[in-house]
Amino acid sequence: MITTRPGYPRWHTASAQGPRSLNADAVGAYAAAGGPGIAFALADGVGDDPAAARAARTAAAAAARTPVHKGPVEAVLAAQRAVREQTLGDAVLVVAMPAAHGGYRIAWVGDARAYSWDGTTLGRLTTDHTLAEFFRARHQPVTPRMEHVVTTSVRTAQAHEIGTAETTSPGLLLTSDGVHKPLTAGGIRAVLARPGTGAAELVEAALARGGSDNATALYVEPLEVDSTTVRFPVAA
Structure with a gap:
C-alpha cells in the first residue's frame, strides 16, 4: 500500500504471512491535526498465534497515536501499557517520530529495525536486542538460535532498556526480522536502489530468499512528493 498526503512524505507498507500459520506483524501510522508530521510504528508479535498478532496490532496502534512531543520512548511505554492491559501476548516494536529539525527520532525493543536511506x-539505526548481540558484544561465541531470542520486548522492557537513535535523513525504512534476516543490508540496498521499488519489493525479495517468517516493511521515500491522500488504517 502506498500512502501520500500533501506536505507529508510518500510512504509504502507491505506485509506477507509467509509460511507461518498467521501474520503476527503490524504497522501503525498517525498524523495528528496540526502536528509536525507522521509517527510510524512497526511491531512483530512474539510467537505464531492469535495472542501474538493481537499484541502486535495493539502495540503498533498505541505507539503511533502517542503525541509526537512526548517522544518515541514514551510511545514504546504507551504500547507496553496497552499490551499489558488488553492482551496476553507480546511483541517487539520500533517507533519513528518526526524530529524538530527534520529526520526522525527512533526507539525500539527487540529485533525490529530502523534504517536511514537517502x-x-x-x-x-538500531541494534538488535537479542541474545546473539548480547554475546557478540562481549566477544563470545554465538549460535544461530541466539539470533531469534530477544532480550527486550514490549511487555517486559524497563524504560532504561529501550533503545534510542536519531537520524537527519528524510528517508526511513522499518522492518520486521522476516525482511532483514533473509536480505541483509546488501540485499535491502540492492532492492531500494532500483527505481520505483519500495516496501512491496522488499517483502517479495525476502520471501524469495527463503524467508520463513512474517515479512513486513514500512518505507518512507527520501523525497517528498505532491499527490492525493489515500486512507490508511492506524494498524493493520
Whole structure:
C-alpha cells in the first residue's frame, strides 16, 4: 500500500504471512491535526498465534497515536501499557517520530529495525536486542538460535532498556526480522536502489530468499512528493 498526503512524505507498507500459520506483524501510522508530521510504528508479535498478532496490532496502534512531543520512548511505554492491559501476548516494536529539525527520532525493543536511506546509502539505526548481540558484544561465541531470542520486548522492557537513535535523513525504512534476516543490508540496498521499488519489493525479495517468517516493511521515500491522500488504517 502506498500512502501520500500533501506536505507529508510518500510512504509504502507491505506485509506477507509467509509460511507461518498467521501474520503476527503490524504497522501503525498517525498524523495528528496540526502536528509536525507522521509517527510510524512497526511491531512483530512474539510467537505464531492469535495472542501474538493481537499484541502486535495493539502495540503498533498505541505507539503511533502517542503525541509526537512526548517522544518515541514514551510511545514504546504507551504500547507496553496497552499490551499489558488488553492482551496476553507480546511483541517487539520500533517507533519513528518526526524530529524538530527534520529526520526522525527512533526507539525500539527487540529485533525490529530502523534504517536511514537517502537514495544511495543505507544506514542501520538500531541494534538488535537479542541474545546473539548480547554475546557478540562481549566477544563470545554465538549460535544461530541466539539470533531469534530477544532480550527486550514490549511487555517486559524497563524504560532504561529501550533503545534510542536519531537520524537527519528524510528517508526511513522499518522492518520486521522476516525482511532483514533473509536480505541483509546488501540485499535491502540492492532492492531500494532500483527505481520505483519500495516496501512491496522488499517483502517479495525476502520471501524469495527463503524467508520463513512474517515479512513486513514500512518505507518512507527520501523525497517528498505532491499527490492525493489515500486512507490508511492506524494498524493493520
